[in-house]
Amino acid sequence: MVNLATIAPVGTVPTGSMIELPGRGSTYLIDSDDSASDRPTMILLHSLTCTGILTWYPVFERLSRKGRVVVFDQRWHGRGIRSPRFALADCADDVAAVADYLDVDRFVAVGYSMGSLIGQLVWKQHRDRLAGLVLCAAASSFRGVRRERIFMDAFGRAVGALNLGAGALPGVDGGALLTDRKWALEQFRQTRYGAMAAATAAIGKFDSSAWVGDIDVPTSVVVTARDRAIKPERQRWLARQIAGASSYEVDCGHASCVMEAEVFSSGLMPACASVLSRARL
Template sequence: MPQLEVDGARLTYDDEGPRDGAGAPLVFIHGWTANRHRWDHQLAHFSATRRVIRVDLRGHGESDGSGRRSIAELAGDVLAVLDHLKVERFVPVGHSMGGMIAQTLALGHPDRIERMVLVNSISRMTYSRGRGLLMAVSTQVPFKLFVATNIQRAFAPGYPREEIKEYIRTSAATPREVVMTCYGAMRSFDVLDRVGEIRVPTLMIHGYYDIQLPVSQMLRMAKAYPDAEVRILDAGHELPVEKPEELTSTIDRFLTERP
């Protein structure tokens, strides 16, 4: 369980797989209130043939530190770990907020990105008037209720309730200050007008039942990308744990079959 101190926080990460494996290293970036173990299935699969790195974002999982107030600052943390590991070119794979971080890295450091995978992610947070009001009100409820409500609705109908309760428990263990500052960072994230600059092949994988970041918003983003491939899976917002095998095979095909 290696750690790196970055701006007063100890960031925990994994670095596994052969250094001389096929292709650039894969860098898995988890979402809001989650941790690097969201990618357990992908780590086990891909580390057999290539280098795989995953990070607990600041204040999440086994990393400490206070929350970052922008996606750009979170991207800076990830880049600091990669610089420490002397990783130049890489493939960011980001889920939800992690996908926002991946896009920020691609825009800020295009020469370092070989290709990119976005899982249940978007380029601009967009709300109807009613949903915007609901989300604003939701921040005023007790913290545990706020987290539980957001995590509960992230899963597709029929997902086991006991497993959802465990993810709620893990998310609620994330410090309140980290949860709320990252929540604000996501709400203010907007690079939709710039994603046309991202020229690398990009795979966008989304859950059909995602009501957190709806498919319609992802498709709007996809149209703005010069080189985007879209896959819709039978899941909600938590694809890495709802459909781990299908997600892994979809990423694998993109990495091996796409020139």
């Protein structure tokens, strides 16, 4: 069980607004600086079961020092687009639509878990728009992996930790902990279980192994070395397939974006810096 004390302090969460993507629907978007047209743009793609900001709040401010940072709720998650079906290919098209809405020509996609799959599809479907990729807790396929494990191992323990009583954790400010826990639970509850199940099914069918080696934009891969949902061996294999990809290993599990944020960021920050230094924006 992950100790609740390791959850990144929430502090002041950046606020956003609902936007309308023509012909697609509405979603909740946070933009670090909508006047920063001269800075590189990173579009952050979140994990299964999460809202955009729940995945990325621990590093949002730090990343914004490197460039313009945009995060939005993927369809069927949080306040994301409601549609008749869930497909990762549609999620990738949504990323390009967000860039259109923001009048951003080229951008770096930074994806965590489910977001890393979407990032790969952004390259496949909109490669002229993609300047670089940062893939975290990523894989090329889930052949031979039980779909239930993808969901249950990924964030089941995290949700269980969020439900622990604050009094069970010595040395932690119970009031602050309760506030952080409440906010995180509210973010989780914005995504319905049926949506999680549909997204899990789509993830189970994903397979980029035939074309991932063709990715030709500057890429970094952050390997979560204690990951039970996506085995580190799969993550390392993915990194080896992409020519010139930089690889960064972090000693943490699949929920590290929130539960072990400091350790995760020790790999994420140089991974992003590497891509930004090589990307043609």
